[in-house]
Amino acid sequence: MLENKDQSKTSLSQLGEFGLINHITKNFSIQQQSTIKAIGDDAAVLDFKSKKTVVSTDLLVEGVHFDLSYMPLKHLGYKAVVVNVSDICAMNATPTQVTVSIAVSNRFPLEAIEELYEGIRLACDFYKVDLIGGDTTSSTTGLLISVTALGEATEEEITYRSGAQENDLLVVTGDIGSAYMGLQVLEREKQVFLVNPQNQPNLEDYSYIIERQLKPEARNDIKELLQKLDVKPTSMIDISDGISSEIMHICKASNVGCNLYEDKLPLDPQLINVCEEFNLDSTTIAINGGEDYELLFTVSMNDFEKIKGNPHLSIIGHITAEKEGIHLITRENTKLPLKARGWNALNEEE
Amino acid sequence: MLENKDQSKTSLSQLGEFGLINHITKNFSIQQQSTIKAIGDDAAVLDFKSKKTVVSTDLLVEGVHFDLSYMPLKHLGYKAVVVNVSDICAMNATPTQVTVSIAVSNRFPLEAIEELYEGIRLACDFYKVDLIGGDTTSSTTGLLISVTALGEATEEEITYRSGAQENDLLVVTGDIGSAYMGLQVLEREKQVFLVNPQNQPNLEDYSYIIERQLKPEARNDIKELLQKLDVKPTSMIDISDGISSEIMHICKASNVGCNLYEDKLPLDPQLINVCEEFNLDSTTIAINGGEDYELLFTVSMNDFEKIKGNPHLSIIGHITAEKEGIHLITRENTKLPLKARGWNALNEEE
Missing domain, CATH: 3.30.1330.10 (PurM-like, N-terminal domain)
Known part of the structure; x- marks a missing residue:
């Protein structure tokens, strides 16, 4: 074509x-x-x-x-x-x-x-x-x-990666992991097509995650949303390589540690279904899959009441002292050191 | 390597x-x-x-x-x-x-x-x-x-292509055509090398024009020079595609015509020698050869006394009414319509 x-x-x-x-x-x-x-x-x-x-x-x-x-x-x-x-x-x-x-x-x-x-x-x-x-x-x-x-x-608005403070809340917009699994579905269909070009794929069950891959949107609504909520983020980064890698960047730049809670990760139901179909762990995908272009940021604990329950925002962890390290707290309350593999690394392993 | x-x-x-x-x-x-x-x-x-x-x-x-x-x-x-x-x-x-x-x-x-x-x-x-x-x-x-x-x-300093006025003087910095001929020498030596890798080229006679090709410099001194001379350029462009193409851009953006004088073109003696060696017309090279990264600009005729004789600046023509068109006035006083071939076009012809 x-x-x-x-x-x-x-x-x-x-x-x-x-x-x-x-x-x-x-x-x-x-x-x-x-x-x-x-x-x-x-x-x-x-x-x-x-x-x-x-x-x-x-x-x-x-x-x-x-x-x-x-x-x-x-x-x-x-x-x-x-x-x-x-x-x-x-x-x-x-x-x-x-x-x-x-x-x-x-x-x-x-x-x-x-x-x-x-x-x-x-x-x-x-x-x-x-x-x-x-x-x-x-x-x-x-x-x-x-x-x-x-x-x-303005000078006051600009938010660097380096401003996260101990006890700050870690917040992410939208949901994560979908763009990565959208790519997996597209790559599978490409292989099917190469084997049998007559095959007409039915991608209806994957529409959301494919759209997340093919037509991602930037969160240019969040600056205004936070202003309306009267919340000033202390640090901010966007999710291109995967949330685990981005958390590392914030922690390194801010000289802090972080606890990330598995049960707080915002996953779309379609992502969970597709991970089951592919026999992949949805938490692994959510924290390592990239290209979601959501925003990850920290806010003072004092802002908790202002952001809790907001449909655009999920509180997924909190900032700790640097010496405590960076951990994922699993649903079973196990503390695992977080590794930044990024979605490229993820790709290579499969 | x-x-x-x-x-x-x-x-x-x-x-x-x-x-x-x-x-x-x-x-x-x-x-x-x-x-x-x-x-x-x-x-x-x-x-x-x-x-x-x-x-x-x-x-x-x-x-x-x-x-x-x-x-x-x-x-x-x-x-x-x-x-x-x-x-x-x-x-x-x-x-x-x-x-x-x-x-x-x-x-x-x-x-x-x-x-x-x-x-x-x-x-x-x-x-x-x-x-x-x-x-x-x-x-x-x-x-x-x-x-x-x-x-x-500042707003006052910024100079667009579109400000040239009838009767303005057309000025160029440095000399032109050398970068293009430097490239011709390098390409000839590459061909020689491909035929006989043992051949050691003697590039001493070409040092200036080769340097103009391999290590061009931007004229970041001209803004200050013109300020010191108390001259405000009316239009400005840099020479990447060749002076003839750049004159066209200024004339089109400013809705004016131009007379360019062959005998005023600033040519380095080494360029003239190399053109003779390659049996090429140095004027053709000077007006169509690109990549000199000199500045081409126009100034009011009233500024003539301020810039005449300046070793960095050559007055090479003047701006006319749009209907008079864009011409090269040859040494024999013949008026030829200027064609913007650009150095890529030049390359293709040879």
């Missing part, structure tokens, strides 16, 4: 670099007041006034971070923006702009690049971030996407 | 992603007051106070933008920063930070990545820009570098 064998498709070389940039960016609009000049000069010009500027960048490589055999290009474009917007949200900042550069081989026709940018545009619209620059170039093989996201926040 | 066949070299997989980032960024220091938090959290935090933020990004792909058989990795790292810093300078802004992401195949040992980052560090030191973020990931083939540069400027 993606290969440029169809003579009715438009080859990239027909357009040239400047033509391609003009063509794919013409549907993008500017929504942020801070964007003074977007695409069209040597650089974009932004005005954050008295606010601080927050900057993050990520590189997505075909065959390493995504597989186009089950990742539609529109979803890929959307996800490339989301993972960077998520990093800005993890600073308790508001995402405002992105730059998107792509390296693409000639096997992709113009129509494929249009699909990719349609996903990028949808994400920009949804998160109200402006596309302010980028570069398009050819690659010798495959597709590569480099996104840099910018955001803004 | 770059392949990881030497067992004494360190493989990237031994370090892991976080280990690699820590290892290669440990020698970088922070020099800009605007850098509040660099590497180590979900995002960097910057404070440009009342100044505007300027952002530019570029992607360099092995086999498309560089050839490691004659481009040492240290030079490549240096150049990757320079081309982005140059874009910030082309807004008449001051470069302040960069993010650098790389995708790299396992054929590169750690020592090669160290070489690359040593070049990046040298450029950061020289241009006083802080490395504030990035991503390192594996690629299925080759090396790819994505750099985003940030800078700062």
Whole structure:
């Protein structure tokens, strides 16, 4: 589908670099007041006034971070923006702009690049971030996407990984582990397809976890939610590598320990069912599976009443002294040292 | 040399992603007051106070933008920063930070990545820009570098492509065409080497033009120079694709025409000699050869006395009404329509 064998498709070389940039960016609009000049000069010009500027960048490589055999290009474009917007949200900042550069081989026709940018545009619209620059170039093989996201926040709002204090509560948004199991289902179906291309997969029972993998969302609602609750997080990180790895980052940066409670982990019922089907332990998946793009943060114990019972937030542990280490407290009340394996490590073990 | 066949070299997989980032960024220091938090959290935090933020990004792909058989990795790292810093300078802004992401195949040992980052560090030191973020990931083939540069400027300082006015003078810094001919020499020597690896090239006669290709510098001195001369440029762009293409950009964005004078083009004597040796017309090379990273700008005719005779600046033409078009006035006083072929196009013709 993606290969440029169809003579009715438009080859990239027909357009040239400047033509391609003009063509794919013409549907993008500017929504942020801070964007003074977007695409069209040597650089974009932004005005954050008295606010601080927050900057993050990520590189997505075909065959390493995504597989186009089950990742539609529109979803890929959307996800490339989301993972960077998520990093800005993890600073308790508001995402405002992105730059998107792509390296693409000639096997992709113009129509494929249009699909990719349609996903990028949808994400920009949804998160109200402006596309302010980028570069398009050819690659010798495959597709590569480099996104840099910018955001803004006041000095008081910005939340680092390093602010967690002893006795703070550990909180996570949404649910975790689903994006990883969504990937497992997609990879299984790909194997089935390779064996029998006639097989029509019925993915209805997996719709939620597949959507978590293919169309994750960044939690750009949490900054406002916490403001309304009058809660100032003490530390914050987003879950890209897996909650166990992210807890390690907070503890290392804050010089603290942590107790994580197995029975408090927010798991979607579909995730539990699929873990049973795959004969996998759902707790292992929940703490090591990555790409959920939820936010993990700490708040003072004094804020307990303000956040308890909130449907977006789960209190899953508390911060301890550094010397007490980092542990998972199991349902059977056993204390296990937490290991940050990350979802890549998890993959290798299977 | 770059392949990881030497067992004494360190493989990237031994370090892991976080280990690699820590290892290669440990020698970088922070020099800009605007850098509040660099590497180590979900995002960097910057404070440009009342100044505007300027952002530019570029992607360099092995086999498309560089050839490691004659481009040492240290030079490549240096150049990757320079081309982005140059874009910030082309807004008449001051470069302040960069993010650098790389995708790299396992054929590169750690020592090669160290070489690359040593070049990046040298450029950061020289241009006083802080490395504030990035991503390192594996690629299925080759090396790819994505750099985003940030800078700062007051509203009055920022210079767009779109401000050129009729009768303005067209000015270029330094000399042009040398980087392109440097590349031609390097490619010829590569062919010689492929035929006879024993041949030791004598590159002394080409030292300047080769350096212009392998170690270009961004003109971050021009903003200050113009301030001292009390000259405010009306439009500005940097020369990456070739001066003829860049003149087109200024004219299109400013809705003006231009006369460019062949006898005013600043050519280095070594460039003229090498063009003769290659039997190429030096004017064609000077106006179409790219990668010089000099600045091209326009100033009011009233500023003529302030800039004439300045060793860094050459007045090479003047701006006309849009309807008069864009022309090269030859030494024989013939008026030729200027064509923006760019250096890629130039390459294809030969």
